[in-house]
Amino acid sequence: MAKKVLYSTIITVLVGLFFSFLAAMSLHQSEQQSIKHEIQKDVENAALSLGRELNISIELLYALRTQLIMHQDIDETSFGRLADSVMDRHPNIRAMEWAEFVLGDERELYESEAALEFALFEIVELSANGDLVKATSRDRYFPVRYITPYEVNQRILGFDLASRQSMEEALEMSWYRGVPIATPAMRLKREFEDNSGFLMLLPVFYGDPETDADRQSALRGFLLALFDVEDIFELAINSTVKESINLELLDVGLNTQGDVIYQNVVDLSEPPVTALSYTSTPIYFAGREWLLKGTPSPSYVNSRMSIYPHLIFFIGVLIFTLLAYLLYMLQHRALTVQKHVDAKTRELREANKKLEKMSKSDGLTGYCNRDYFEECIQAEVKRTQRDNLAISLIVIEIDNMSRYNTKHGRVVGDKAIRLIGQAVSDTLKRPGDLLARYGGETFAILLPNTKDGAPIAQLCIAAVKTLKLPFDKEVGSQIMTISIGGVSVLNSDEIDATKVIAYAEIALGKAINAGRDQCSWIYTEESKQPPIGG
Numbered sequence: 001m002a003k004k005v006l007y008s009t010i011i012t013v014l015v016g017l018f019f020s021f022l023a024a025m026s027l028h029q030s031e032q033q034s035i036k037h038e039i040q041k042d043v044e045n046a047a048l049s050l051g052r053e054l055n056i057s058i059e060l061l062y063a064l065r066t067q068l069i070m071h072q073d074i075d076e077t078s079f080g081r082l083a084d085s086v087m088d089r090h091p092n093i094r095a096m097e098w099a100e101f102v103l104g105d106e107r108e109l110y111e112s113e114a115a116l117e118f119a120l121f122e123i124v125e126l127s128a129n130g131d132l133v134k135a136t137s138r139d140r141y142f143p144v145r146y147i148t149p150y151e152v153n154q155r156i157l158g159f160d161l162a163s164r165q166s167m168e169e170a171l172e173m174s175w176y177r178g179v180p181i182a183t184p185a186m187r188l189k190r191e192f193e194d195n196s197g198f199l200m201l202l203p204v205f206y207g208d209p210e211t212d213a214d215r216q217s218a219l220r221g222f223l224l225a226l227f228d229v230e231d232i233f234e235l236a237i238n239s240t241v242k243e244s245i246n247l248e249l250l251d252v253g254l255n256t257q258g259d260v261i262y263q264n265v266v267d268l269s270e271p272p273v274t275a276l277s278y279t280s281t282p283i284y285f286a287g288r289e290w291l292l293k294g295t296p297s298p299s300y301v302n303s304r305m306s307i308y309p310h311l312i313f314f315i316g317v318l319i320f321t322l323l324a325y326l327l328y329m330l331q332h333r334a335l336t337v338q339k340h341v342d343a344k345t346r347e348l349r350e351a352n353k354k355l356e357k358m359s360k361s362d363g364l365t366g367y368c369n370r371d372y373f374e375e376c377i378q379a380e381v382k383r384t385q386r387d388n389l390a391i392s393l394i395v396i397e398i399d400n401m402s403r404y405n406t407k408h409g410r411v412v413g414d415k416a417i418r419l420i421g422q423a424v425s426d427t428l429k430r431p432g433d434l435l436a437r438y439g440g441e442t443f444a445i446l447l448p449n450t451k452d453g454a455p456i457a458q459l460c461i462a463a464v465k466t467l468k469l470p471f472d473k474e475v476g477s478q479i480m481t482i483s484i485g486g487v488s489v490l491n492s493d494e495i496d497a498t499k500v501i502a503y504a505e506i507a508l509g510k511a512i513n514a515g516r517d518q519c520s521w522i523y524t525e526e527s528k529q530p531p532i533g534g
Contacts, residue, residue, distance in 0.1 A: 043280050
């Protein structure tokens with residue numbers, strides 16, 4: 001007993017340690033969840049700010065297009081003045097271009113006219129080696145006519161944007177839809193500068209076409225703006241977030257994982273807390289889809305964690321240690337009382353089980369007794385009336401059982417009753433079929449949702465005969481048999497459990513009067529009755 005008390009005290013201390021640890025971890029997880037939500041909020045706010053900045057850029061292009069439409073003729077001076085006014089207010093735009101739509105058969109005339117403004121002007125394209133060469137013949141061209149600033153970008157003057165397949169697809173999409181389209185992110189040094197950026201295209205039409213067919217025939221050219229991703233990012237993202245969360249800007253295209261087009265790393269000395277990474281909802285603009293992924297730095301997480309989880313753990317350990325000492329003093333008595341209560345509880349539970357089983361079961365066969373069976377019939381008849389179902393009832397009587405008991409004795413008769421009951425039970429295959437000992441030598445079977453129980457009754461007769469229980473030859477039979485009366489109620493609207501039982505007993509009486517060892521069946525509310533077995 002002393003060991004049990006000691007073990008119980010040790011377990012109490014261990015449980016106290018566990019719950020103290022659990023409480024501390026719960027608070028720790030709560031703080032972690034709070035930090036996670038804060039990260040999500042910061043990243044989503046940054047994504048919204050970035051989306052707003054991109055939408056402002058699109059609005060700038062629309063405004064510039066409106067001014068270009070107002071000019072019947074676009075020349076270098078007018079385009080440069082309009083582009084410079086926009087770029088001065090928005091430094092994230094690194095260059096602006098005007099590309100005109102030229103048909104293939106108009107190429108020579110177009111190059112001659114452009115040469116009046118720019119000497120040696122010709123439509124060019126990139127070769128396989130990356131050099132600018134004269135463009136090959138094609139049905140249409142989109143040469144860059146004007147560009148601002150001119151000094152650092154003059155080498156691409158006359159470059160045919162449609163000479164690159166990806167750019168041609170973007171041009172066609174923007175042309176036919178009449179909306180701005182952004183190209184995938186790229187390294188600007190391949191064509192312009194050594195920076196990451198993207199081009200945004202906006203078609204300019206003659207007049208105001210409304211349908212796709214009108215837009216195809218009214219195209220004047222394209223307004224292009226070169227955006228620096230880093231400039232947009234620096235302008236849009238709040239400095240507080242940038243200094244504490246590592247940010248990655250992903251351009252989602254055919255690659256579902258997304259290509260990283262910009263990274264902002266805040267702390268190279270320690271690895272970021274990747275478990276708390278969060279990716280924002282998509283940023284949709286000009287036919288592109290960007291994602292902003294934020295990963296907090298250790299300083300971001302540590303600044304938002306408190307010492308309360310540690311305090312809760314140590315205070316919990318102290319409290320449970322004191323409780324363990326008190327429980328140690330009371331444990332012996334508590335165990336004694338608990339054993340006494342458990343013993344009484346087990347006895348009461350077992351007694352209740354026995355009483356319940358005795359109230360429902362027949363002592364000889366173990367099947368349901370008559371009282372429980374009649375309760376089940378009443379409940380089943382009500383269910384049958386509610387659901388508009390059929391119901392069948394079988395009453396079985398062992399033939400000449402009283403004579404059998406007189407001849408062979410009560411003990412042998414009881415054994416025969418058990419064997420016959422088992423044989424009848426084996427014929428029932430559905431879980432809902434209920435077998436009961438209805439009297440001394442009588443059984444009853446309840447068959448829910450059954451329109452015709454006569455076949456089952458025939459199976460019962462055959463099963464008992466299969467036992468081949470010997471009888472007194474003087475009575476005129478070599479083996480024991482049964483007589484069966486049954487009823488199938490096809491319409492139970494105006495019938496109760498008492499009438500169902502009465503019908504079955506009437507049928508049993510007919511079977512007995514007809515000579516026993518057979519079945520008699522009654523069908524209610526049915527004009528055409530199936531053939532009666534027996």
